[in-house]
Amino acid sequence: MDSRRSSRAVIDPKVRQVGFFTSAPLPPDRTQSDPPDPIRSPPLADASSPGNSLSPVMIPPPRHPSDSLLRLPHSPSDAFPPPSPTTTTTSLGDFSDDVTAASSPPPAAARVRGRGSSVKQQGAASSFPGGGFEVPPSVKAPSSVPASGLTTVSVVKLPPGISVEVQSDRALNSKPLKEKTSKAERRAIQEAQRAAKAAAKAEGIKTPAVTALANAKSAKSTKPSPQRNDSAVVVAASEKKGGDRSVEKDRKKDVPHPRMQYDDKSRVQKLKKRSVVKPTEARNRVELFRHLPQYEHGTQLPVLQSKFFQLDTLHPAVYKVGLQYLSGDICGGNARCIAMLQAFQEAIRDYSTPPAKTLSRDLTAKISSYVSFLIDCRPLSVSMGNAIRFLKSQIAKIPISLSESEAKATLHSDIERFINEKIILADRVIVKHAVTKIRDGDVLLTYGSSSAVEMILQHAHELGKQFRVVIVDSRPKHEGKLLLRRLVRKGLSCTYTHINAISYIMHEVTRVFLGASSVLSNGTVYSRVGTACVAMVAYGFHIPVLVCCEAYKFHERVQLDSICSNELGDPDSISKVPGREDINHLDGWDKSENLQLLNLIYDATPSDYVSLIITDYGMIPPTSVPVIVREYGRGQLWIYEECDPLASPGRCSDAVFFVDGLIFYPSQHLVLSFWFPDRPPSGLNNDLLERSDNFVTVAENGNFTNFEL
């Protein structure tokens, strides 16, 4: 274990170490923790990982310290504690030796070097982590190593063009902590990690100068991937980071961007000029919602369909998805997001860079135009917004040196990975967590139709738990009917009712499971309209409300009511009640000036009503949402990007696979995700180990080596 941990710490090549451990009482991890701008800077995210190495805690410390660190003068070798120069591990097997060696190194080594040219240096630095420790493969490593002799390299981006690399061993600090915790604990349980973090902190304070070790494993993991892509990517990213730092900061302040306000006439005009869809304004707009788009429904679809062959600016796949949004064939946050990403995949596959343009610029513009088309069809959900941000940042990260086909392949796999990890795997984790909250004899209430909740219910049923489901539904979508049908087919015992009867049915309910379109950082759950009513009544009855939401749907926006931002559906579906011909009072009246029909799509549930939010990071109280958003929001994606073995086994050498599908990234602060046992990553043979003692490491070329602790 120890060796492993330490290795992890050592490994992080890209971690920017913030440096003051020696002098500053602050634990090093704090400083390091500063998460990069989540969107833009992948390297920063990496940088955060070192912090993690210190403390494997899932939740990194606040960023401010890091900022201060960033401002540090480059010169200060003194400022940074001397990390122990790490010895490169020669053989995998030699952990213990390495460790000892690592610990021994003199603290005095200077870690920080100011670099004139950020780009070049960074490139070296980045390459360094990977290659440095690896005995054989790392070319660049040697150069970096000799200079500092450090195990970990942290790249700090200074505002313009100046990057400071601090190399320090965090491994040391982290190491002692880690010994105590078992792997499983670390990855799976946040609490454990938290504790570990605390411990780590303490340790860091005590022994700032302790050097980290490089263990063979770490060395391996650090080993720079042979592909030049990675290094290139890193370079580019780091470059960007350095340059954009200040800009990014500014942007951070603004984030989230103010949304389009549709009562701003000039902007609406502009928007209309651009848009492919030419919607007509709804007749009787609801006064309160002037700031939201209120267009005539049902008119765009035929128009768009007729235009299908005329629009060459749009990729057919995107076009199709847009139509599906418009017609409501695809709904639900996850489904929409996946459909969109897959359409983008196709679009990217068929994309070719026009002459005299760069791929990253042009493709970003392309994607933007697709997105605005999709917005015309239906306003984006938060999940889609996050996915788009991810994609754009991935595009921006593509190094210029990469050939077009390679870049496209990279993006393709990036998207694939996003879908797998952020949505599919996340749901599996959520199901695993949530099922533990279902007991025999429970009566579970759910509202509408949430894909996550449905999976939970089905899984619990498959596990043989005895429970009953109450499905509460509402007009006008009646999504609950579809869920009801599916669940009854599976043999679950269901009770169906409508939302007005909620106080009647709530007497018998023991748990409420709700889905969410998004969870905002003040803990507000933004979800299908009516969710707030259900949560409120459940709260009144003292029944726990569990919200199931993948973390990629979290958003840093805050919202107190359901008015300021929302989506309006087709008003006509309010006045007509399908299947009830006797309800025709409003026939002919909906043209009247005085009558407005309001079809809200979402509402905001105050966090007081929510007992628990189940995410892929575990089960958290609503107050912890901002933590997840800040620390894992989009930074997480970068980590995946760097080390996801599923997509490119060679890139991440330190992932650990377990038989039960868990993947553990020791060198990253991301603790867990899953692979599908029925679809093992390429190159992964049956060397999977039980989680107890053994694990598997991945060698650089995709071969997996059995590794025993």
Added chain:
Amino acid sequence: MPDTQALVNDFLNKLKKRKIEGSQATARQTAELLRSVISQQRVPYTNQAGALIDAVKAIGEQLIAANPVELAVGNIVRRVLHIIREEDLSLTTAAIGGLNLSAVSDDENDDDRDGDSTLSAAAVAAAARSTLRPPSLQTLLEDTPVSAAVPQTSSSGGDSEGKTADKSSRSRKLKHDVIEAVNELIQDIVTCHEQIAEQAVEHIHQNEVILTLGSSRTVLEFLFAAKEKKRSFRVFVAEGAPRYQGHLLAKELVARGLQTTLITDSAVFAMISRVNMVIVGAHAVMANGGVIAPVGMNLVALAAQKHAVPFVVLAGSHKLCPLYPHNPEVLLNELRSPSELLDFGEFSDCMDFGSGSGSPLLHVVNPAFDYVPPKLVSLFITDAGGHNPSYMYRLIADYYSADDLVVQRRATAGN
């Protein structure tokens, strides 16, 4: 007599089949029916009040059993009983006042105590108040004659034969008075909307935003009255699934020129933060100030409470029920047809699924009413003015006599 029986049977059928919609219609028809029952009733020479009470109770029992959830029926039956007692009492007190037969009364008092021990202090007080003599200090001191008169008049099966001579003079008068009073009651029921609506301007200000759920004639009149007084305000109408009466209300409001926004029930929580006042109708008001209302009302009331929006209930006095609710969500509720929620054809295949035990996998719950506890109600506006929920019991004491609270002697259902 036979024609009343036919009337009663007809009405019973309607009640059982839920053909009568709305508590106001039910109340009016009940009162009319009872009026004809009373007018057809042969009054014995002695103890007319007792005979009338018996007749009304017998029929009232059937009516209540026919639709125990429609509390207005029971309310009207009790109101009529109360009227009979009051009229009798006023006649009696007049007689007593004239003849001063205190000795006789005293004897009877003993009898009645044996026979009817359910007399409550409230009934005594009500009776005392309703006599023509106000409760002065003197009457309080000379308590005996008054209280003696009360039991006499209120004894149900009473065989008070003491006052035969006195009554002969007023035998015809009693029935006449009662019918007169029942007519007044019917009039009250019919005009309660107007009386409630008169208060509208006192509660609705300019630019108010009002939310309501479902449809209620009272609410419609109330809002319209405010509109007529040149107030301009906006109304959000929640449609009130599964009956969608809100559509009806919205149509009426729009027709009368009010700015109306129709929303789904699920959007109530979202919109209520922008609402100044919730004004709803009720199905019945219980003695504790709780409200039996169309399904969904509790949701609205909870949301209103969360956002500190006043929750105002409009209720005619015929909706005041003298009973205290016990488990009203279940006992004072009824489940309507699932077809309002699910299309049987659509789900017939699923419904056939059944586990081995034969119990179906799919249940559909479609309750008709909701219970809103008194703590969620800010104000009641009745035709007798505005009142707090905590005051309802007192208001009810004005309309009912305690003896009638339990109309059915044997069966407990519906009470």
